[in-house]
Amino acid sequence: MARSNLHFSRLAVSLGLAWLSLLSWVPVRAQGSSPPSSPYASRPEALAFTAQLVEREQLSPDQARQVRETLAQARFLPQVPPLMLPAPAGSPKNWALYRSRFIEPKRIQAGVRFWQQNQATLARAQKRYGVPPDIVVGILGVETLYGQHMGKFRVLDALATLAFDFPPEHPRAAERQAYFQKELAQFLLHQMPAQRLGSYAGATGLSQFMPSSLVQWAVDFDGDGRIDLGTPQKPADAIGSVANYFHAFGWKPGLPTHLPVQIDEAGWQLPGNEDRATLLAPDILPSFSAEQLSSHGVQVQRPQSVGPQDLLALIELQNGEAAPTYVAGTENFYVVTRYNWSSYYAMAVIELGQAVAQARAQKQTTGAAHFKPHRASKNHD
Numbered sequence: 001m002a003r004s005n006l007h008f009s010r011l012a013v014s015l016g017l018a019w020l021s022l023l024s025w026v027p028v029r030a031q032g033s034s035p036p037s038s039p040y041a042s043r044p045e046a047l048a049f050t051a052q053l054v055e056r057e058q059l060s061p062d063q064a065r066q067v068r069e070t071l072a073q074a075r076f077l078p079q080v081p082p083l084m085l086p087a088p089a090g091s092p093k094n095w096a097l098y099r100s101r102f103i104e105p106k107r108i109q110a111g112v113r114f115w116q117q118n119q120a121t122l123a124r125a126q127k128r129y130g131v132p133p134d135i136v137v138g139i140l141g142v143e144t145l146y147g148q149h150m151g152k153f154r155v156l157d158a159l160a161t162l163a164f165d166f167p168p169e170h171p172r173a174a175e176r177q178a179y180f181q182k183e184l185a186q187f188l189l190h191q192m193p194a195q196r197l198g199s200y201a202g203a204t205g206l207s208q209f210m211p212s213s214l215v216q217w218a219v220d221f222d223g224d225g226r227i228d229l230g231t232p233q234k235p236a237d238a239i240g241s242v243a244n245y246f247h248a249f250g251w252k253p254g255l256p257t258h259l260p261v262q263i264d265e266a267g268w269q270l271p272g273n274e275d276r277a278t279l280l281a282p283d284i285l286p287s288f289s290a291e292q293l294s295s296h297g298v299q300v301q302r303p304q305s306v307g308p309q310d311l312l313a314l315i316e317l318q319n320g321e322a323a324p325t326y327v328a329g330t331e332n333f334y335v336v337t338r339y340n341w342s343s344y345y346a347m348a349v350i351e352l353g354q355a356v357a358q359a360r361a362q363k364q365t366t367g368a369a370h371f372k373p374h375r376a377s378k379n380h381d
């Protein structure tokens with residue numbers, strides 16, 4: 001208590017006008033409505049954050065009180081900050097290993113069932129937003145196994161922990177911490193429920209939307225008057241929201257996500273050859289025409305759906321000690337990375353969607369052959 005009083009008076013000096021509104025929440029703590037384990041009711045950074053939010057958004061006293069009361073319920077999650085740290089330097093990325101976590105029988109079968117059960121909604125999402133079912137099915141499969149793993153952390157706790165206790169040793173700690181403060185602000189401003197569960201990074205629902213994505217891109221796709229991304233039995237809103245997200249980030253209907261490439265790797269090894277460095281410099285940002293790739297030793301078989309002016313990125317997926325995998329990513333590949341800024345992630349989403357589509361087509365073929373006599377006899381009835 002002495003400690004929080006100290007923080008309180010220090011803050012009162014620094015915040016001046018915020019003094020009055022701060023007074024209004026002090027009795028709330030005194031009555032014990034916030035758990036004693038919450039450091040965010042009294043931490044100077046948290047108080048300054050709230051004061052700024054109130055001022056910037058010109059919140060009414062009622063709204064301000066609500067924001068403070070909610071934040072005062074946030075608990076520090078000690079296990080979360082270490083999860084933010086990047087893999088130690090020198091640990092090689094391994095696409096084959098990463099891929100095997102997602103492109104596996106259990107997830108593919110769950111995807112086939114999901115697609116089967118929701119094919120009308122997926123088709124409607126494609127019609128409205130131009131985004132094909134396999135991409136939506138790939139996202140929901142990679143993110144949460146179609147709602148089976150939506151996260152067990154309270155989003156409020158995760159966001160407050162990362163907003164105020166982000167690990168300072170992270171190479172981009174300031175930027176990441178600012179990001180989580182923005183997400184926490186959206187959570188509080190839109191009065192999202194303190195009990196809402198999600199990932200350790202604060203993402204919720206089948207689609208694992210962060211609060212700002214929820215606010216901006218989530219849609220009521222089943223028309224029941226509310227947006228619900230968190231009920232696996234009712235995935236329509238999640239399906240529509242994912243499609244809307246990609247539509248908003250510039251998904252081009254009909255454009256493939258990536259093309260196979262052929263590389264003259266022997267040429268790349270020659271001393272002084274800068275081709276590889278040149279092509280990998282823009283990373284996932286599509287920057288080269290197929291012709292330009294070719295002039296740097298990378299041959300692309302361009303289908304009709306990819307125009308000569310369409311830009312491509314050379315995507316390198318490392319395989320540990322083994323040779324890397326290369327593909328040419330299109331602008332749609334880049335759009336998939338807007339969901340999660342990783343080419344490994346995007347490729348897993350795309351390949352899971354393809355694997356599910358293939359398994360589904362196979363099942364339909366064998367299923368149709370299997371059921372043909374029954375259908376025939378039914379038709380005769």
Ligand SMILES: [Ca+2]
Pocket residue numbers: 219220221222223224225226227228237
């Ligand atoms: Ca709805």
